[in-house]
Amino acid sequence: VLARHNLYQITQELALIKRYINEGRLWELVEIRCRGHPAMLDALRRLKSHTEFLERTEPLSRDGALFYTGAESRARPPFLRHAQRVMERYVPSASKAAVFPDGSKPYSRAYEWEFHKARRAGYVPIVITPFGPVPAELDEIYPLAQSVFPEITDAETVASMDELTFNFLEKMGFEEVIEGCDVPEDGELTYDPDQIRARAISNYQFGIEATNALFRGEIEIVKSRKTGKIRNVISDGEHILSLRAPDGLYTLKPEGAKRILEKVPAPFMRVAVNDDSVPFVSNGRNAFCQFVLDMDEDIRPMEEVIVVDKDDKFLATGRALLIKNEVMSLKKGIAVKVRSGNGDDA
Structure with missing residues (x-):
């Protein structure tokens, strides 16, 4: 009877672990279970010294929310990445x-009037969160919006919030920093919140150099009629970006990819494939590991990438599933989930 009981418990535990792995929540399960023994808690805390290594394989976004279960959660890669x-x-x-x-999320809704007043007075609204400083225009991206924290903040998180915010404000070089409640009422500056948000998200996701390549000429923002949120970014009549609702990040369109290829040198955002793969990728087929010649070392899983041939010619856009070390060491498996191909080279 005892042996049968143990078998059932082991089977149940393995099924639970598999589910958390499939959902991308294994770290969360470890945080929950680590409280069962001091040695387990010590092992989890040692992971903090490896956060930079772990960040390389951490997906840019996940389907579910990030749950904060204690001070150890701060060692998770999304905190470092932000x-x-x-x-x-x-x-x-x-x-x-x-x-x-x-406060409550999204911050731009909870502080709608306060942010508007700050913008009119010439101030950038910045929220001090457990992730650190969050500029108002970034409040809907993953994991800043897709996270759950307890209302009572622990001392370690408060200290980290204050340190990160101080360093951020110092590096930005603001002429003046005030509390949100002290913003003057008589501001009369005009501003376009959609333009500010669209560019800020691009900077955060792709970097400043790529954003400068994307956002040129006349910029038109297309918004959802139902939600009023940004859906598409049009530059000089070309559709360059689409904003995903679940994680608040961009999908890169072929026109935008070609602009980046033109202005930003390789290997930035590139995944280069060999000649055998060119006709298939051009027609929207996925790029497999065995056909990859090279790729940007800074690409993270689920990031937008540009698939090119050996001569850096555009083939397709998609999302990376693996990092460079994984792709170059594997002989099977999908490296890039291709979304749209060029088609001209088929």
């Missing part, structure tokens, strides 16, 4: 900043 990108890729739309406390 801190790096907001420090390196954010370009303020004004020279002054107004900081707001964390």
Whole structure:
């Protein structure tokens, strides 16, 4: 009877682990279970020293929300990724900043009037969150919007929030920083929130150089009639980007990819395939690992990529499923989930 009981428990536990792996939530399960023994908690805390390594294989976004279960959650790669990108890729739309406390999400809805007042007065609204500083125009991207935190914040998270925010404000070089409640009422500046948001998301996702290549000439923002949110970005009459509703990030269109290829040198965002793969990828077929010649080392899983031939000619756009080290070491499997091919080379 005891042996049968143990077998059932082991089978049940293995099924639970498989489910968490399939859902991309294994780290969350480890955080829940680590409280059962001090040695397990110590092992989890040691992962913090390997966060940079783990960030390389962390998908850009996931289907589910990120759950914060304790101070150990701060060692998860999305926290490091946000801190790096907001420090390196954010370009303020004004020279002054107004900081707001964390609140309900999305922040642009909870603080709608306060953010509008700050913009009119010439201030960039910035929310201090458990992820660190979140500029108002980035409040709907993954995982900033797709995360759940307890209302009572632990001391370690508060200290990290304050440190990250201080470093961010210092690096941005704002002329003035005030509390959100101190924003003057008489601001009269005009601004376009959609243009600010569209460009900021592109900077965060693709980088400043790629954004400069994408956003040129006359920019038109197409919004959803139902939600009022950004759906498409048109530049000089060309559809370059579409914004995904689930994670608030962009899908790269062929016209946008060609602009990046033209202005940003290789291997940025590229996955180069051999001649055997060219006709298939051009027609929208996936790019497989055994046909990849080279790819950008900075590409992360689920990131938008540009598939090119050996001469850096555009073939298709898609989303990477693996990083370079994985692709180059595998002989089977999909490297890029191709979305749209050129078709002219078929």
